[in-house]
Amino acid sequence: MRADPTYINSLASALDLASGRVNSLTSELSSGVRINSLSDDPTGAAQSSLLSSTIAQVDSFVQAASTQTSRMQVADSTLGEVVSQLTSAISVSVQATNGTLNSSNVSSMMQQLTGIRDQLLSLANTSYQGQYLFGGSQGSAAPFTLDASTTPATVTYNGDTSVQSISTSTGQMIQTNLPGSTIFGSGSTGVFAALNQMIADLGSGASSSTLSADSSALSTSLNQVTTQRSVLDSSLNRLESASTYAQTQSAQLTAQQSNLIASDPAKIATQLSSTETQYQALLSVVSSVGKNDLFEYL
Secondary structure, rough: OOHHHHHHHHHHHHHHHHHHHHHHHHHHHOOEEOOOOOHHOOHHHHHHHHHHHHHHHHHHHHHHHHHHHHHHHHHHHHHHHHHHHHHHHHHHHHHHHOOOOOOOHHHHHHHHHHHHHHHHHHHOOEEEEOOOOOOOOOOOOOOOOEEEEOOOOEEEEEEOOOOOEEEEOOOOOEOOOOOOHHHHHHOOOOHHHHHHHHHHHHHOOOHHHHHHHHHHHHHHHHHHHHHHHHHHHHHHHHHHHHHHHHHHHHHHHHHHHHHHEOOOHHHHHHHHHHHHHHHHHHHHHHHHOOOHHHHHHH
């Protein structure tokens, strides 16, 4: 007697479902992941997708912050050397106010100050990874140029005053650069103007009072540099703190996502055992119905 086709169809469907369930549970137990597609858990899959997007944004900031931090550290180190050079220049300028200097003393001081100026010019034109640090947004060309044909010599700033910032993972804006003109001045103002004036006045035999005023101008320019450096240091500290926070946030979100999509090994093992038992039972029913009837139908 042939089995009822409806019964055979139902039995075949149940066997197919049980087989698929065994395969799915086996895969989940092996991988430790319960969500591999939207159909596994639509809500969980959506939450996981959102977490992935957030993690990607946070990691993108961490990477950008790392690049900017390195750049800012180089700028800070450069300004530290600028402070050192300017301090030396001020020391020389104070000596220059001594009215008993002879021509040899004056010549030596002019050479020292000229050497310091040239060193400062090199520092002001420092580049990092092919981009000048102190040109504002104009990173492809040297921001400062010297014209020694005038008396006093002049140093011109060729960059712009663009202040650049980075947005943290929490939306906070942090300044990442210092336009060169805010640090060194340009033309008749700032570090180079004070140095060039001091050199010119020494060469022309200016009075002690004039040289004293030049020395004061150098001290003022040093204060300008240290003030701007403190702005950079403050931004650098904030960026490093924001990056540390973002790295912690990324780790927490990753752990949250892992917990969301992870399977429960003990629970899955129990379900797998039960499903395998069901599958074997179905196979027994198939055997009792009659292989020929069932598989001819299939």
